[in-house]
Amino acid sequence: MLDRIKVQLQYLLPKQGLTQLAGWAASKQAGWFTHLVVKGFAKYYRVNMQEAEQPNLETYATFNDFFVRPLREGARPVVDGEHQIALPADGAISQLGQITEGKLLQAKGHDFTLEALLACNMPMVEKFHNGLFATTYLSPRDYHRVHMPCDGVLREMLYVPGDLFSVNPLTAENVPNLFARNERVICLFDSAFGPMVQILVGATIVGSIETVWAGTITPPRSGVLQRWTYPTEGEGAVHLKKGEEMGRFKLGSTVINLFPENSITFSPALQCKTPTRMGELFAEIR
Structure with a gap:
């Protein structure tokens, strides 16, 4: 029943408006509040920050900066075979x-x-x-x-x-x-x-x-x-x-x-x- 409700909400929610709002909020520099949101997100989703080029969550000025964080060099070796x-x-x-x-x-x-x-x-x-x-x-x-x-x-x-x-x-x-x-x-x-x-x-x-x-x-x-x-x-x-x-x-x-x-x-x-x-x-x- 809960899954059915979640799916139906997908049809009813103003997805364009929510997306615009989320994009606007994620691009804003809000100081301590941004850091609070980033830390809460990283903890809830168990994000492995040891792979990040900048593992300190307080270095990210916006949520977008955190979300598209680059990884440290060597964190993702790429298969190098010709085929x-x-x-x-x-x-x-x-x-x-x-x-x-x-x-x-x-x-x-x-x-x-x-x-x-x-x-x-x-x-x-x-x-x-x-x-x-x-x-x-x-x-x-x-x-x-x-x-x-x-x-x-x-x-x-x-x-x-x-x-x-x-x-x-x-x-x-x-x-x-x-x-x-x-x-x-x-x-x-x-x-x-x-x-x-x-x-x-x-x-x-x-x-x-x-x-x-x-x-x-x-x-x-x-x-x-x-x-x-x-x-x-x-x-x-x-x-x-x-x-x-x-x-x-x-x-x-x-x-x-x-x-x-x-x-x-x-x-x-x-x-x-x-x-x-x-x-x-x-x-x-x-």
Whole structure:
């Protein structure tokens, strides 16, 4: 009964307003009050501050500064094999596997279409027909910077406006088409094994989604789909190495990766609900 109430509240709450309020509050410097909130959050969620570049909680002037804290050097070794792909984020695997008949598994009893996820960008959809996908959920306690699983050259970025449902496991199990209806930033890269997509999915109280090449993508939330294309060389080209940071969430969320058919084999250690640490083995290039 309690779970049903939590899910129904997702439909009733003013998610846009709550998210704007949370983003505003998280960016404010409020002295002792900010430190009190940060300490309470870190204690409640058992955040491991020994991994942080700055473990002293009082060094963070805003909640956002704390939430996107960088890790100390060496805290996340990145697999360095030529054919090894690295996990992009700390969190847990929600689902992974084959894209079958144009559909991705969201949770037991729920799937969603590749076409909807990629906002009907059909040239992009065709690249991942019968491909593979992996969905990684970042909980509040996790490190919230997202890194490259492989060397990549950015070719296209889409901002897709949408809802701001929570993306926690309970919501994923009960809200149809969750990842295809939420706000998201879709990044298409060229890689040694073909195209690769990394999607940053927004959620309730995710105050901001950022990339290292464009800065803050959202807010503002204009409600209009936006598309950017990038050259492979010269001015404006974006080349990122495996393990380099590519984006971050200021509160919350989920990362979805897409790979072409027969391009990679996921690590057998990865299953639904497997914890992930950025830099560890994600997959092997075939």
